[in-house]
Amino acid sequence: AQKITQTQPGMFVQEKEAVTLDCTYDTSDPSYGLFWYKQPSSGEMIFLIYQGSYDQQNATEGRYSLNFQKARKSANLVISASQLGDSAMYFCAMREGGATDSWGKLQFGAGTQVVVTP
Amino acid sequence: EPEVTQTPSHQVTQMGQEVILRCVPISNHLYFYWYRQILGQKVEFLVSFYNNEISEKSEIFDDQFSVERPDGSNFTLKIRSTKLEDSAMYFCASKSGNSPLHFGNGTRLTVT
Secondary structure, three states: OOOEEOOOOEEEEEOOOOEEEOOEEOOOOOOEEEEEEEEOOOOOOEEEEEEEOOOOOOOEEOOEEEEEEOOOOEEEEEEOOOOHHHOEEEEEEEEEOOOHHHHHOOEEOOOEEEEEEO | OOOOEEEOOEEEEOOOOOEEEEEEOOOOOOEEEEEEEOOOOOEEEEEEEEOOEEEEEOOOOOOOEEEEOOOOOOEEEEEOOOOHHHOEEEEEEEEOOOOOOEEOOOEEEEEO
């Protein structure tokens, strides 16, 4: 079964608009964490934002915010005021378990390709 | 800002050949990982390494694969006898404690 589901294979968004990228997850472990990574066409993986299962507040990092709805098992990424440089593939990922080593074993979704247009 | 460095950025090899992918993790990190991404597919966990031994490996990480930390700075992934299906982007990653993974820029391996 899919642990991380990203239902949007691709999205177009206009510059300066906000965009929401969907991510749902499946786990029975009470301790887990959700990550978003950005992969530009050059290929590197860039960490954007993290949300822990016990965190009370939604995570925010600059223009990135994570809309965490625990009961619905969703962790959507919101990018505000899109810029041309935001064009990239975006991956949602999850770690399960609270052990330190588990923080490095991530399960990734299929990704959403975002294209920002002028 | 310190970063994970991978070399080479692109490696072409013939089927059946051995290949070694090299990584220099961030210097104060203790946990090391290899992931791979076949073109157009998901990023997949291969192996984790801590305290000079493998702590976990996936089904993909069979006997053809091995990892080593030969000195205090390098972390290598060896594929003994490459197959066409090993063609992928290989990412090295490292972290310290309960922190997010820092990924390198990847090595694109092409097996012909």
